[in-house]
Amino acid sequence: MSRLESRGVPSGPIPACAGIGLRAIHHDAIVKDRPSVGWIEAHTENYFHEGGAAARALERARADYPLSLHGVGLGLGSVDGIDREHLARVKRAIARFEPVLVSEHACWGHAGGEFFNDLLPLPYTDEAVEFLAHQVGIAQDVLGTRLLIENVSAYVAFEHSRLHEWEFLAAVAAISGCGLLLDVNNVYVSSRNLGLDARAFIEGLPLDSVGEIHLAGHSCNGGVLIDDHGSHVCEEVWQLYACAIARFGALPTLIEWDTNVPALATLVAESNRADQVLGELRGLAA
Amino acid sequence: MASLRELQASFAAALRDESSACAVRPRENLSIYRNNAAINFRSALESGFPVLRRRVGDDYFRQLAAQYRQRNPSRSGDLHWVGRDFAAFLAEHLQGTEYAWLADLARLEWSRELAAVAMTRASIGAEVLARFTPEQLEDLVFSLQPSLRLHASDFPIFSIWAANQIDNAPPVDQSLMGECGLVRMRSDYVEVRRLDPFLFSYLSALAAGAPLGEAINTAGLDQDALVHALGFVFTEGLVCAVARARPAPH
Numbered sequence: 001m002s003r004l005e006s007r008g009v010p011s012g013p014i015p016a017c018a019g020i021g022l023r024a025i026h027h028d029a030i031v032k033d034r035p036s037v038g039w040i041e042a043h044t045e046n047y048f049h050e051g052g053a054a055a056r057a058l059e060r061a062r063a064d065y066p067l068s069l070h071g072v073g074l075g076l077g078s079v080d081g082i083d084r085e086h087l088a089r090v091k092r093a094i095a096r097f098e099p100v101l102v103s104e105h106a107c108w109g110h111a112g113g114e115f116f117n118d119l120l121p122l123p124y125t126d127e128a129v130e131f132l133a134h135q136v137g138i139a140q141d142v143l144g145t146r147l148l149i150e151n152v153s154a155y156v157a158f159e160h161s162r163l164h165e166w167e168f169l170a171a172v173a174a175i176s177g178c179g180l181l182l183d184v185n186n187v188y189v190s191s192r193n194l195g196l197d198a199r200a201f202i203e204g205l206p207l208d209s210v211g212e213i214h215l216a217g218h219s220c221n222g223g224v225l226i227d228d229h230g231s232h233v234c235e236e237v238w239q240l241y242a243c244a245i246a247r248f249g250a251l252p253t254l255i256e257w258d259t260n261v262p263a264l265a266t267l268v269a270e271s272n273r274a275d276q277v278l279g280e281l282r283g284l285a286a
Numbered sequence: 287m288a289s290l291r292e293l294q295a296s297f298a299a300a301l302r303d304e305s306s307a308c309a310v311r312p313r314e315n316l317s318i319y320r321n322n323a324a325i326n327f328r329s330a331l332e333s334g335f336p337v338l339r340r341r342v343g344d345d346y347f348r349q350l351a352a353q354y355r356q357r358n359p360s361r362s363g364d365l366h367w368v369g370r371d372f373a374a375f376l377a378e379h380l381q382g383t384e385y386a387w388l389a390d391l392a393r394l395e396w397s398r399e400l401a402a403v404a405m406t407r408a409s410i411g412a413e414v415l416a417r418f419t420p421e422q423l424e425d426l427v428f429s430l431q432p433s434l435r436l437h438a439s440d441f442p443i444f445s446i447w448a449a450n451q452i453d454n455a456p457p458v459d460q461s462l463m464g465e466c467g468l469v470r471m472r473s474d475y476v477e478v479r480r481l482d483p484f485l486f487s488y489l490s491a492l493a494a495g496a497p498l499g500e501a502i503n504t505a506g507l508d509q510d511a512l513v514h515a516l517g518f519v520f521t522e523g524l525v526c527a528v529a530r531a532r533p534a535p536h
Protein backbone atom coordinates (compact mmCIF):
# COMPACT_ATOMS: atom_id res chain seq x y z
CA MET A 1 0.00 0.00 0.00
CA SER A 2 1.37 3.43 -0.91
CA ARG A 3 1.70 6.27 1.58
CA LEU A 4 -1.30 8.02 0.04
CA GLU A 5 -3.46 4.89 -0.08
CA SER A 6 -2.82 4.36 3.60
CA ARG A 7 -4.37 7.79 4.23
CA GLY A 8 -7.41 7.09 2.05
CA VAL A 9 -6.23 9.32 -0.81
CA PRO A 10 -7.47 8.50 -4.35
CA SER A 11 -4.98 6.09 -5.89
CA GLY A 12 -6.83 3.89 -8.37
CA PRO A 13 -6.70 4.43 -12.12
CA ILE A 14 -7.77 7.86 -13.31
CA PRO A 15 -11.48 7.66 -14.02
CA ALA A 16 -12.71 7.95 -17.61
CA CYS A 17 -14.06 11.42 -17.02
CA ALA A 18 -12.87 14.99 -17.36
CA GLY A 19 -10.07 16.53 -15.35
CA ILE A 20 -8.41 19.92 -15.32
CA GLY A 21 -4.84 21.14 -15.44
CA LEU A 22 -3.69 22.56 -12.12
CA ARG A 23 -2.24 26.03 -12.49
CA ALA A 24 -0.60 28.18 -9.84
CA ILE A 25 -3.34 30.81 -9.76
CA HIS A 26 -5.86 28.10 -8.81
CA HIS A 27 -3.80 26.48 -6.06
CA ASP A 28 -5.78 28.05 -3.23
CA ALA A 29 -9.19 27.81 -4.90
CA ILE A 30 -8.90 24.12 -5.73
CA VAL A 31 -8.05 23.22 -2.15
CA LYS A 32 -10.70 25.52 -0.68
CA ASP A 33 -13.57 24.97 -3.12
CA ARG A 34 -12.87 21.36 -4.14
CA PRO A 35 -14.55 21.75 -7.53
CA SER A 36 -16.37 18.77 -8.97
CA VAL A 37 -13.78 17.47 -11.44
CA GLY A 38 -12.69 13.88 -11.76
CA TRP A 39 -8.95 14.39 -11.50
CA ILE A 40 -6.14 16.91 -11.90
CA GLU A 41 -3.02 17.07 -13.99
CA ALA A 42 0.10 19.03 -13.05
CA HIS A 43 3.20 19.91 -15.07
CA THR A 44 5.89 17.84 -13.41
CA GLU A 45 8.59 20.51 -13.72
CA ASN A 46 6.53 22.99 -11.70
CA TYR A 47 6.76 20.71 -8.68
CA PHE A 48 10.42 19.71 -8.72
CA HIS A 49 11.40 21.69 -5.65
CA GLU A 50 11.41 20.26 -2.17
CA GLY A 51 9.89 23.33 -0.57
CA GLY A 52 7.67 26.20 -1.55
CA ALA A 53 4.03 27.03 -1.91
CA ALA A 54 3.50 25.14 -5.20
CA ALA A 55 4.64 21.77 -3.86
CA ARG A 56 2.59 22.22 -0.71
CA ALA A 57 -0.48 23.14 -2.76
CA LEU A 58 -0.10 20.05 -4.93
CA GLU A 59 0.23 17.86 -1.85
CA ARG A 60 -3.02 19.30 -0.50
CA ALA A 61 -4.84 18.95 -3.85
CA ARG A 62 -3.49 15.41 -4.21
CA ALA A 63 -5.34 14.46 -1.03
CA ASP A 64 -8.63 15.16 -2.83
CA TYR A 65 -8.03 14.16 -6.45
CA PRO A 66 -6.38 11.46 -8.52
CA LEU A 67 -3.27 13.02 -10.07
CA SER A 68 -1.59 12.84 -13.45
CA LEU A 69 1.97 14.23 -13.75
CA HIS A 70 2.64 15.63 -17.21
CA GLY A 71 6.25 16.38 -18.12
CA VAL A 72 7.24 19.04 -20.63
CA GLY A 73 11.02 19.11 -20.23
CA LEU A 74 12.60 15.73 -20.90
CA GLY A 75 12.79 16.08 -24.68
CA LEU A 76 12.93 12.30 -24.96
CA GLY A 77 13.68 12.32 -28.67
CA SER A 78 16.83 14.48 -28.34
CA VAL A 79 19.78 12.60 -29.84
CA ASP A 80 22.05 13.99 -27.14
CA GLY A 81 20.20 11.73 -24.72
CA ILE A 82 18.09 12.12 -21.64
CA ASP A 83 19.19 14.62 -19.01
CA ARG A 84 19.63 12.14 -16.17
CA GLU A 85 19.40 14.81 -13.50
CA HIS A 86 16.05 15.93 -14.89
CA LEU A 87 14.87 12.32 -15.04
CA ALA A 88 15.91 11.83 -11.41
CA ARG A 89 13.81 14.84 -10.45
CA VAL A 90 10.81 13.36 -12.24
CA LYS A 91 11.40 10.16 -10.30
CA ARG A 92 11.47 12.08 -7.01
CA ALA A 93 8.24 13.90 -7.96
CA ILE A 94 6.60 10.53 -8.68
CA ALA A 95 7.72 9.17 -5.31
CA ARG A 96 6.46 12.26 -3.54
CA PHE A 97 3.10 12.88 -5.23
CA GLU A 98 2.23 9.31 -6.26
CA PRO A 99 0.51 10.12 -9.57
CA VAL A 100 -1.66 7.49 -11.17
CA LEU A 101 -0.62 8.59 -14.66
CA VAL A 102 2.72 9.93 -15.88
CA SER A 103 3.16 11.38 -19.35
CA GLU A 104 5.65 13.11 -21.64
CA HIS A 105 5.86 14.11 -25.29
CA ALA A 106 6.96 12.62 -28.61
CA CYS A 107 9.44 15.41 -29.25
CA TRP A 108 12.97 16.59 -28.78
CA GLY A 109 14.14 19.72 -27.02
CA HIS A 110 17.91 20.06 -26.70
CA ALA A 111 21.00 19.84 -28.86
CA GLY A 112 24.64 20.72 -28.32
CA GLY A 113 24.00 21.48 -24.66
CA GLU A 114 21.35 24.10 -25.40
CA PHE A 115 17.77 23.53 -24.28
CA PHE A 116 15.10 25.25 -26.35
CA ASN A 117 12.39 24.66 -23.73
CA ASP A 118 9.87 23.81 -26.40
CA LEU A 119 8.29 20.66 -27.81
CA LEU A 120 10.20 20.34 -31.09
CA PRO A 121 8.90 18.01 -33.80
CA LEU A 122 10.70 14.82 -34.81
CA PRO A 123 11.18 13.53 -38.34
CA TYR A 124 8.92 10.51 -38.79
CA THR A 125 11.53 8.01 -39.89
CA ASP A 126 12.38 4.45 -38.87
CA GLU A 127 15.54 5.72 -37.17
CA ALA A 128 13.51 8.17 -35.09
CA VAL A 129 11.02 5.43 -34.15
CA GLU A 130 13.84 3.21 -32.89
CA PHE A 131 15.55 6.06 -31.09
CA LEU A 132 12.48 7.47 -29.35
CA ALA A 133 11.25 3.99 -28.39
CA HIS A 134 14.67 3.28 -26.85
CA GLN A 135 14.65 6.55 -24.89
CA VAL A 136 11.08 5.99 -23.70
CA GLY A 137 12.18 2.53 -22.57
CA ILE A 138 15.07 4.02 -20.57
CA ALA A 139 12.76 6.57 -18.96
CA GLN A 140 10.18 3.93 -18.08
CA ASP A 141 12.87 1.71 -16.55
CA VAL A 142 14.29 4.53 -14.44
CA LEU A 143 10.90 5.88 -13.40
CA GLY A 144 9.48 2.43 -12.76
CA THR A 145 6.23 3.27 -14.50
CA ARG A 146 4.63 3.08 -17.92
CA LEU A 147 4.53 6.42 -19.69
CA LEU A 148 1.88 7.91 -21.91
CA ILE A 149 3.51 9.72 -24.82
CA GLU A 150 1.71 12.70 -26.36
CA ASN A 151 1.57 13.83 -29.98
CA VAL A 152 2.78 17.45 -30.27
CA SER A 153 1.48 20.38 -32.28
CA ALA A 154 3.59 21.00 -35.35
CA TYR A 155 4.23 24.11 -37.40
CA VAL A 156 6.67 22.42 -39.78
CA ALA A 157 7.26 18.89 -41.08
CA PHE A 158 10.63 17.38 -41.91
CA GLU A 159 11.05 16.65 -45.60
CA HIS A 160 12.76 13.41 -44.55
CA SER A 161 9.63 12.01 -42.86
CA ARG A 162 8.60 8.68 -44.37
CA LEU A 163 5.81 7.72 -41.97
CA HIS A 164 2.52 9.26 -40.99
CA GLU A 165 2.64 10.66 -37.46
CA TRP A 166 0.14 8.07 -36.26
CA GLU A 167 2.25 5.27 -37.73
CA PHE A 168 5.27 6.73 -35.97
CA LEU A 169 3.46 6.90 -32.61
CA ALA A 170 1.97 3.44 -32.96
CA ALA A 171 5.42 1.98 -33.68
CA VAL A 172 7.00 3.77 -30.69
CA ALA A 173 4.23 2.43 -28.45
CA ALA A 174 4.57 -1.10 -29.83
CA ILE A 175 8.35 -1.20 -29.31
CA SER A 176 8.60 0.59 -25.96
CA GLY A 177 5.36 -0.63 -24.39
CA CYS A 178 4.30 2.94 -23.62
CA GLY A 179 0.76 4.16 -24.03
CA LEU A 180 -0.29 7.24 -25.99
CA LEU A 181 -1.76 10.51 -24.84
CA LEU A 182 -3.91 11.76 -27.69
CA ASP A 183 -4.00 15.55 -27.76
CA VAL A 184 -6.94 16.23 -30.04
CA ASN A 185 -6.20 19.94 -30.28
CA ASN A 186 -2.64 19.13 -31.36
CA VAL A 187 -3.98 16.81 -34.06
CA TYR A 188 -6.23 19.61 -35.29
CA VAL A 189 -3.50 22.29 -35.15
CA SER A 190 -0.93 20.12 -36.96
CA SER A 191 -3.41 18.98 -39.59
CA ARG A 192 -4.45 22.54 -40.38
CA ASN A 193 -0.87 23.84 -40.42
CA LEU A 194 0.52 21.02 -42.54
CA GLY A 195 -2.46 20.16 -44.71
CA LEU A 196 -3.06 16.74 -43.15
CA ASP A 197 -6.21 14.76 -42.43
CA ALA A 198 -7.08 14.96 -38.71
CA ARG A 199 -9.67 12.18 -38.88
CA ALA A 200 -7.21 9.87 -40.60
CA PHE A 201 -4.85 10.46 -37.67
CA ILE A 202 -7.48 9.33 -35.19
CA GLU A 203 -8.55 6.42 -37.36
CA GLY A 204 -4.92 5.39 -37.77
CA LEU A 205 -3.96 4.98 -34.10
CA PRO A 206 -4.22 1.45 -32.71
CA LEU A 207 -7.42 0.91 -30.71
CA ASP A 208 -5.80 -0.12 -27.46
CA SER A 209 -2.96 2.40 -27.42
CA VAL A 210 -4.59 5.56 -26.07
CA GLY A 211 -4.78 6.08 -22.29
CA GLU A 212 -5.66 9.76 -22.01
CA ILE A 213 -6.96 12.63 -24.11
CA HIS A 214 -6.03 16.31 -23.99
CA LEU A 215 -8.28 19.14 -25.13
CA ALA A 216 -7.18 22.77 -25.34
CA GLY A 217 -7.68 26.00 -27.21
CA HIS A 218 -5.44 27.52 -29.86
CA SER A 219 -5.08 30.86 -31.58
CA CYS A 220 -4.56 31.86 -35.20
CA ASN A 221 -1.68 34.08 -36.28
CA GLY A 222 -1.37 34.94 -39.95
CA GLY A 223 -3.15 31.77 -40.99
CA VAL A 224 -1.00 29.53 -38.76
CA LEU A 225 -2.72 27.88 -35.79
CA ILE A 226 -0.72 28.33 -32.60
CA ASP A 227 -1.15 25.80 -29.80
CA ASP A 228 -1.22 28.34 -26.97
CA HIS A 229 -3.69 26.68 -24.56
CA GLY A 230 -5.15 30.13 -24.02
CA SER A 231 -8.84 29.87 -24.89
CA HIS A 232 -11.90 27.62 -25.09
CA VAL A 233 -11.73 24.36 -27.02
CA CYS A 234 -13.04 25.16 -30.51
CA GLU A 235 -16.04 23.43 -32.08
CA GLU A 236 -13.95 21.54 -34.64
CA VAL A 237 -11.85 20.06 -31.84
CA TRP A 238 -14.99 19.06 -29.90
CA GLN A 239 -16.17 17.24 -33.01
CA LEU A 240 -12.84 15.48 -33.41
CA TYR A 241 -13.00 14.59 -29.72
CA ALA A 242 -16.37 12.93 -30.25
CA CYS A 243 -14.80 10.92 -33.11
CA ALA A 244 -11.90 9.95 -30.87
CA ILE A 245 -13.96 8.63 -27.98
CA ALA A 246 -16.33 6.91 -30.41
CA ARG A 247 -13.24 5.02 -31.62
CA PHE A 248 -11.26 4.55 -28.38
CA GLY A 249 -14.09 4.53 -25.86
CA ALA A 250 -14.48 6.77 -22.81
CA LEU A 251 -11.04 7.97 -21.64
CA PRO A 252 -9.72 10.35 -19.00
CA THR A 253 -9.95 13.73 -20.72
CA LEU A 254 -8.02 16.80 -19.65
CA ILE A 255 -8.89 20.43 -20.23
CA GLU A 256 -5.57 22.27 -20.60
CA TRP A 257 -5.58 26.03 -20.17
CA ASP A 258 -2.11 27.42 -19.54
CA THR A 259 -2.10 31.00 -20.83
CA ASN A 260 -4.72 33.69 -20.19
CA VAL A 261 -5.81 31.28 -17.47
CA PRO A 262 -9.48 31.94 -16.64
CA ALA A 263 -11.34 31.64 -13.36
CA LEU A 264 -11.50 28.11 -12.02
CA ALA A 265 -15.25 28.05 -12.66
CA THR A 266 -14.64 28.54 -16.41
CA LEU A 267 -12.21 25.66 -16.46
CA VAL A 268 -14.65 23.46 -14.57
CA ALA A 269 -17.45 24.40 -17.00
CA GLU A 270 -15.23 23.38 -19.91
CA SER A 271 -14.55 20.05 -18.23
CA ASN A 272 -18.30 19.62 -17.70
CA ARG A 273 -18.74 19.81 -21.46
CA ALA A 274 -16.20 17.01 -21.93
CA ASP A 275 -18.10 14.99 -19.33
CA GLN A 276 -21.29 15.66 -21.26
CA VAL A 277 -19.74 14.28 -24.47
CA LEU A 278 -18.51 11.25 -22.55
CA GLY A 279 -22.00 10.83 -21.05
CA GLU A 280 -23.59 10.93 -24.51
CA LEU A 281 -21.18 8.20 -25.63
CA ARG A 282 -22.15 6.07 -22.64
CA GLY A 283 -25.82 6.72 -23.41
CA LEU A 284 -25.32 5.47 -26.96
CA ALA A 285 -23.50 2.41 -25.69
CA ALA A 286 -26.21 1.58 -23.13
CA MET B 287 19.32 10.22 -46.06
CA ALA B 288 20.28 12.56 -43.25
CA SER B 289 20.56 11.01 -39.79
CA LEU B 290 18.37 12.02 -36.86
CA ARG B 291 21.43 13.71 -35.34
CA GLU B 292 22.04 15.72 -38.51
CA LEU B 293 18.38 16.72 -38.74
CA GLN B 294 18.25 17.92 -35.15
CA ALA B 295 21.56 19.75 -35.55
CA SER B 296 20.27 21.57 -38.63
CA PHE B 297 16.99 22.41 -36.87
CA ALA B 298 18.88 23.73 -33.83
CA ALA B 299 21.18 25.77 -36.08
CA ALA B 300 18.12 27.25 -37.82
CA LEU B 301 16.67 28.22 -34.45
CA ARG B 302 19.88 30.07 -33.63
CA ASP B 303 20.37 31.59 -37.08
CA GLU B 304 17.48 32.07 -39.48
CA SER B 305 19.77 31.91 -42.52
CA SER B 306 20.88 28.39 -41.63
CA ALA B 307 19.53 25.60 -43.88
CA CYS B 308 16.93 23.18 -42.54
CA ALA B 309 14.91 20.65 -44.54
CA VAL B 310 11.43 21.41 -43.23
CA ARG B 311 8.28 22.81 -44.75
CA PRO B 312 6.90 25.42 -44.55
CA ARG B 313 10.29 26.86 -43.78
CA GLU B 314 8.94 30.24 -42.70
CA ASN B 315 7.17 28.57 -39.78
CA LEU B 316 10.54 27.88 -38.16
CA SER B 317 10.21 31.43 -36.86
CA ILE B 318 7.42 30.17 -34.55
CA TYR B 319 9.84 27.81 -32.83
CA ARG B 320 12.53 30.50 -32.82
CA ASN B 321 10.15 32.93 -31.14
CA ASN B 322 8.85 30.32 -28.71
CA ALA B 323 12.35 29.57 -27.47
CA ALA B 324 13.12 33.27 -27.01
CA ILE B 325 9.77 34.07 -25.38
CA ASN B 326 9.86 31.09 -23.02
CA PHE B 327 13.35 32.06 -21.92
CA ARG B 328 12.43 35.71 -21.45
CA SER B 329 9.18 34.93 -19.64
CA ALA B 330 11.07 32.80 -17.13
CA LEU B 331 13.50 35.66 -16.54
CA GLU B 332 10.63 38.13 -16.19
CA SER B 333 8.95 36.06 -13.55
CA GLY B 334 12.23 35.68 -11.64
CA PHE B 335 13.31 39.31 -11.80
CA PRO B 336 10.13 41.41 -11.57
CA VAL B 337 11.69 44.33 -9.70
CA LEU B 338 14.64 44.56 -12.05
CA ARG B 339 12.24 44.55 -15.00
CA ARG B 340 10.12 47.25 -13.41
CA ARG B 341 13.19 49.36 -12.75
CA VAL B 342 14.69 49.16 -16.27
CA GLY B 343 11.45 48.97 -18.28
CA ASP B 344 10.21 46.30 -20.70
CA ASP B 345 12.29 47.34 -23.70
CA TYR B 346 15.66 47.35 -21.95
CA PHE B 347 14.78 44.14 -20.09
CA ARG B 348 14.11 42.46 -23.45
CA GLN B 349 17.50 43.62 -24.71
CA LEU B 350 19.22 42.32 -21.59
CA ALA B 351 17.36 39.00 -21.79
CA ALA B 352 18.35 38.52 -25.45
CA GLN B 353 22.00 39.35 -24.79
CA TYR B 354 22.04 37.11 -21.73
CA ARG B 355 20.50 34.20 -23.67
CA GLN B 356 23.13 34.64 -26.38
CA ARG B 357 25.84 34.18 -23.76
CA ASN B 358 24.03 31.82 -21.39
CA PRO B 359 21.50 29.69 -23.27
CA SER B 360 19.17 27.48 -21.26
CA ARG B 361 20.98 24.41 -19.95
CA SER B 362 17.97 22.62 -18.52
CA GLY B 363 14.56 21.36 -19.50
CA ASP B 364 13.35 23.08 -16.33
CA LEU B 365 13.00 26.80 -17.08
CA HIS B 366 13.29 27.69 -13.43
CA TRP B 367 17.08 27.67 -13.75
CA VAL B 368 17.53 30.14 -16.60
CA GLY B 369 18.06 33.02 -14.18
CA ARG B 370 20.92 31.36 -12.34
CA ASP B 371 23.71 33.31 -14.08
CA PHE B 372 21.79 36.51 -14.80
CA ALA B 373 23.35 38.51 -11.96
CA ALA B 374 26.88 37.47 -12.98
CA PHE B 375 26.09 38.41 -16.57
CA LEU B 376 24.80 41.82 -15.50
CA ALA B 377 27.84 42.40 -13.30
CA GLU B 378 30.13 41.91 -16.28
CA HIS B 379 27.85 43.61 -18.80
CA LEU B 380 27.29 46.72 -16.68
CA GLN B 381 30.71 46.95 -15.05
CA GLY B 382 31.87 50.54 -14.74
CA THR B 383 28.52 52.00 -15.74
CA GLU B 384 26.07 53.85 -13.55
CA TYR B 385 23.84 50.76 -13.68
CA ALA B 386 26.25 48.38 -11.95
CA TRP B 387 23.80 48.20 -9.02
CA LEU B 388 21.38 46.23 -11.21
CA ALA B 389 23.60 43.16 -10.78
CA ASP B 390 23.16 43.31 -7.00
CA LEU B 391 19.42 43.77 -7.42
CA ALA B 392 19.42 40.66 -9.65
CA ARG B 393 21.36 38.72 -6.99
CA LEU B 394 18.75 39.67 -4.42
CA GLU B 395 15.90 38.61 -6.69
CA TRP B 396 17.56 35.31 -7.55
CA SER B 397 17.97 34.62 -3.84
CA ARG B 398 14.29 35.30 -3.51
CA GLU B 399 13.59 32.71 -6.22
CA LEU B 400 15.73 30.12 -4.45
CA ALA B 401 14.27 30.88 -1.02
CA ALA B 402 10.74 30.49 -2.38
CA VAL B 403 11.35 26.83 -3.23
CA ALA B 404 13.74 25.89 -0.42
CA MET B 405 12.75 23.35 2.14
CA THR B 406 11.50 24.77 5.44
CA ARG B 407 12.65 22.90 8.53
CA ALA B 408 11.10 23.03 12.00
CA SER B 409 12.74 25.75 14.06
CA ILE B 410 13.78 25.45 17.70
CA GLY B 411 13.59 27.97 20.53
CA ALA B 412 16.28 29.52 22.70
CA GLU B 413 15.46 27.06 25.50
CA VAL B 414 17.75 24.61 23.71
CA LEU B 415 20.68 26.63 25.09
CA ALA B 416 19.81 25.44 28.60
CA ARG B 417 21.13 22.01 27.62
CA PHE B 418 24.65 23.38 27.55
CA THR B 419 26.92 24.77 30.24
CA PRO B 420 27.88 28.47 29.99
CA GLU B 421 31.41 27.36 29.01
CA GLN B 422 30.07 25.32 26.10
CA LEU B 423 27.98 28.12 24.59
CA GLU B 424 30.78 29.72 22.61
CA ASP B 425 31.52 26.41 20.89
CA LEU B 426 27.97 25.94 19.61
CA VAL B 427 27.34 25.85 15.88
CA PHE B 428 23.88 26.59 14.53
CA SER B 429 22.05 24.98 11.62
CA LEU B 430 19.97 27.74 10.08
CA GLN B 431 16.91 27.57 7.84
CA PRO B 432 17.84 26.23 4.37
CA SER B 433 16.00 29.12 2.72
CA LEU B 434 18.20 31.78 4.41
CA ARG B 435 20.26 33.88 2.01
CA LEU B 436 22.40 36.83 3.10
CA HIS B 437 23.30 39.81 0.94
CA ALA B 438 25.62 42.77 1.29
CA SER B 439 25.84 45.43 -1.41
CA ASP B 440 27.69 48.70 -1.94
CA PHE B 441 24.32 50.05 -3.07
CA PRO B 442 21.06 50.66 -1.15
CA ILE B 443 19.74 47.46 -2.67
CA PHE B 444 17.15 46.58 -0.04
CA SER B 445 15.68 50.09 -0.22
CA ILE B 446 15.56 49.85 -4.02
CA TRP B 447 13.83 46.46 -3.85
CA ALA B 448 11.28 47.71 -1.30
CA ALA B 449 10.55 50.95 -3.16
CA ASN B 450 9.94 49.16 -6.44
CA GLN B 451 7.15 46.88 -5.34
CA ILE B 452 4.90 49.27 -7.24
CA ASP B 453 5.09 50.53 -10.81
CA ASN B 454 6.63 53.93 -11.52
CA ALA B 455 8.27 54.25 -8.11
CA PRO B 456 10.55 57.27 -7.77
CA PRO B 457 14.26 56.38 -8.06
CA VAL B 458 16.10 55.63 -4.83
CA ASP B 459 18.97 58.01 -4.06
CA GLN B 460 22.03 56.03 -5.19
CA SER B 461 24.29 58.10 -2.98
CA LEU B 462 22.83 56.36 0.05
CA MET B 463 25.08 53.94 1.89
CA GLY B 464 25.36 50.31 0.93
CA GLU B 465 22.97 47.91 2.61
CA CYS B 466 22.91 44.36 3.82
CA GLY B 467 20.13 42.01 4.81
CA LEU B 468 18.50 38.64 4.49
CA VAL B 469 16.10 36.74 2.29
CA ARG B 470 14.22 33.79 3.73
CA MET B 471 11.01 31.83 3.35
CA ARG B 472 8.32 32.60 5.89
CA SER B 473 5.31 30.31 6.20
CA ASP B 474 3.61 31.71 3.11
CA TYR B 475 5.82 34.42 1.66
CA VAL B 476 9.46 35.27 1.04
CA GLU B 477 10.80 37.87 3.41
CA VAL B 478 13.34 40.42 2.17
CA ARG B 479 14.70 42.35 5.11
CA ARG B 480 17.44 44.88 5.67
CA LEU B 481 19.64 44.17 8.69
CA ASP B 482 21.90 46.15 10.95
CA PRO B 483 25.52 45.54 9.74
CA PHE B 484 26.55 44.02 13.09
CA LEU B 485 23.64 41.61 13.04
CA PHE B 486 24.39 40.81 9.40
CA SER B 487 28.03 40.08 10.19
CA TYR B 488 27.09 37.81 13.10
CA LEU B 489 24.45 35.99 11.06
CA SER B 490 26.86 35.57 8.12
CA ALA B 491 29.45 33.99 10.43
CA LEU B 492 26.88 31.61 11.90
CA ALA B 493 25.60 30.70 8.44
CA ALA B 494 29.18 29.97 7.36
CA GLY B 495 29.43 27.46 10.22
CA ALA B 496 31.44 29.53 12.68
CA PRO B 497 30.90 28.68 16.37
CA LEU B 498 28.87 31.18 18.36
CA GLY B 499 31.88 32.70 20.13
CA GLU B 500 33.67 33.31 16.86
CA ALA B 501 30.54 34.79 15.28
CA ILE B 502 30.21 37.21 18.20
CA ASN B 503 33.85 38.27 17.90
CA THR B 504 33.64 38.62 14.14
CA ALA B 505 30.66 40.93 14.47
CA GLY B 506 32.23 42.85 17.36
CA LEU B 507 29.03 42.66 19.40
CA ASP B 508 28.85 44.33 22.80
CA GLN B 509 26.75 42.83 25.59
CA ASP B 510 23.46 44.47 24.57
CA ALA B 511 23.95 43.69 20.89
CA LEU B 512 24.84 40.12 21.79
CA VAL B 513 21.59 39.61 23.69
CA HIS B 514 19.67 41.09 20.77
CA ALA B 515 21.54 39.02 18.15
CA LEU B 516 21.18 35.78 20.06
CA GLY B 517 17.50 36.39 20.60
CA PHE B 518 17.03 37.38 16.95
CA VAL B 519 18.01 34.06 15.44
CA PHE B 520 15.66 32.17 17.75
CA THR B 521 12.65 34.49 17.75
CA GLU B 522 12.83 34.73 13.97
CA GLY B 523 12.68 30.95 13.72
CA LEU B 524 16.03 30.79 11.93
CA VAL B 525 17.62 28.04 14.05
CA CYS B 526 16.87 24.43 13.13
CA ALA B 527 19.51 22.68 15.24
CA VAL B 528 22.33 23.46 17.65
CA ALA B 529 25.36 21.29 18.28
CA ARG B 530 28.81 21.62 19.83
CA ALA B 531 31.57 22.23 17.31
CA ARG B 532 33.98 19.35 17.02
CA PRO B 533 36.96 20.14 19.28
CA ALA B 534 40.03 21.20 17.35
CA PRO B 535 42.70 18.46 17.22
CA HIS B 536 45.69 19.03 19.49
